[in-house]
Amino acid sequence: MSILKTGGPGRFGGYGGQFVPETLVPCLLELEAARLAAEADPSFATELAHLQADYAGRPTPLYRARRLEAAWGPRSRIYLKREDLNHTGSHKLNNCLGQILLARRMGKQRIVAETGAGQHGVATATVCALMGLGCTVYMGATDVVRQAPNVARMRLLGAEILTVTAGSATLKDATSEAIRDWVTNVKDTHYIIGSTVGPHPYPTLVRDFQSVIGREARAQILEKEDSLPDRIIACVGGGSNAMGIFTGFLDDPVALFGVEAAGSDQGHSEALGRGTPGVLHGSYSYLVQDGDGQVIPAHSVAAGLDYPGVGPEHSHLRDSGRAVYLGVDDGEALDSCGECSRLEGIIPALESSHALAYCKKQLAEEGPGAEPLIIVNLSGRGDKDMAGLEAAAADGGATS
């Protein structure tokens, strides 16, 4: 018998829930009420749609990558959903625009956020600038170094960056510290979590704000190909860009592939592929942990995937078999980043490069006769990764 509930609000199968200190529960209930009120209020959707169009530049293009097709699968059709062209350079802004409007409705004066790659931090700092709200971003010391350009962007946008040195000094520890700040300042502060993780209602809330990706992609592929794709491929850190695009195709005969970071001999971030269910940061979901229930620090060359947990809805999709999750290692991701840059003139984020690498790998396994219609969610652009890419190139020529 399990001691955990298997149904009710915020549950995906048995996953999800609200495993947080009591101090935060009233505020999660307030957030859930604000979410439902916003859903019922047409002016909320109108304002969000306006910001998505005129501020963020949506819809983002669905682009056919013919030179990648020629290189990876001559009879395949590969489309890239260009979230890298979203304002601030990744899908993260979709969630932040929605959440900042909710924060304003709740009368919050201050925003806290965690960030790994810095993309969510930049998106949060951006919407705070737009709305004139104070912004504090927690970032692990390791990531402050490897994603330095984003640290500079956040500062320019007026955010305060607090460096976290605890634990592995990456996304997991930044998230813990953001939660501690929120517990302390809960009365006037809203926590904009950056992925489909955390306690209910966050996994649902973030998915809904990211679902614009899947809605657009579905309409675009029908328009261009008059057909649904055979498969969708997206990278999975916490899982927000993947949930955002998957949601548009859940009820269709479309195969869904989530790509986790298999890392290197230093470790991995494959919660779904190699983890077991447990509780971290407020929800029950697959987790990279040891036999005593202690969380094992993750590893990935992509800071945004370097997280030992994953969103609870992915755990449910994994168990039900509706989506399939696989791993791609650091080297494969670096290679694909280089190939996409040279062949298409698009520099993808190292996170998104994991999805590209799996696209290539699967086509190679299927052989040159395969004719799949594929959408890869290109979740972000790679400018932030230049220092790491140059170091990797100097190291072993992974990108050359």
Added chain:
Amino acid sequence: MTELTRLTRELRDAGETALVPFLTAGYPDLETSRRLIAETAAAGCRILEIGVPFSDPVADGPAIQLASSKALAAGMTLGKALDLAAEARREHDLRVVLMGYLNPVLAYGPEKFAKACAAAGVAGVIVPDLPLEEAAGLRAVLAAGGVSLVDLVAPTSGDDRLAAYGASATGFLYLVSTTGVTGAGLGADIQSYVERVRRHTEVPLFVGFGISSPAAAAEVGAVADGAVVGSALLRLVDEAGDPDAAVAAVGAFLRETRAALAD
């Protein structure tokens, strides 16, 4: 009535404010941890909280974070913390309340954990990341072995939530003094907070989080039935440098605080 309910009421009826020390199991090492536990009993404490270290303690401030990571590095586990609790119960006049995050309990197996608690004589269990809505399952398996699940309430808990907590409480209710993590300062207006909670329950009320001095404990003691002191003790251990000094510093602090509570 659980053992913890009986004891805490007995103390309350005797007019005594319980001083409840919190110590992280295995910090700074197993042997010193044993000596610190013995010292709490020698200082006259009757209830002891033993903290089970977790890799990601989101409700804790720097002192308990540090103690947890050092204890884990030295090999502490939930199983070993249960052994330590059994030993404390056996060798001293102490009732032990285990405080630990949910994930190690899930990994250990909740039913096996409940049995182990009962076998070790653990009187209560506090799980800081298990609020009311999620607690029913663990509360039931613990109760089967006569062990109380002790809930935390917070200054942000509204009257409806306090009423629900009050109705399911056994042992005592743990009032988080402030919106914040462990080791921050004591919250403002403790008196009206305690009075507000008391309207909803008969069980004794213990206040914790941020009691860092005998004076702060006395402030709490004026209105509550118990005061929990954790980060302040762990900071003394951290600053002491060697085990003898740590035990002496913790003992002196507890004696001084008990005296302040008795005034």
